[in-house]
Amino acid sequence: MKTILISLAFSFVGGWLAQSAPVSITLPVEVAALRNAPGAELAAMHCMTCHSAEYINSQPSLTRTAWKASVEKMRGKFAAPIPEDQVEKLADYLAAIYGMPEPVK
Helix, strand or coil, X not given: XXXXXXXXXXXXXXXXXXXXXXXXXXXXXCCCCCCCCCCHHHHHHHCCCCCCHHHHHCCCCECHHHHHXXXXXXXXXXXXXXXXXXXXXXHHHHHHHHXXXXXXX
């Protein structure tokens, strides 16, 4: 009996989906941009694969050390396709534009 009910439910849902009109979704146009400075193209190429410019622009100010750790986290934990030789350049850009000074020791 359970098999028949499940089969009927799938038939109903499948028929309903087949007869429903296609769904169209229009996303808003990206109006934010990365701040222009040396390295912006690199950040656009690597960071904006996953993040919007608005998301990057809204990040808190971090030290260069923290930005580098963030880039390395994206590479390691999230498998971001950032070549190892680009990590320092990305950290330089992010720290220059979205950064704060390193604490004095």
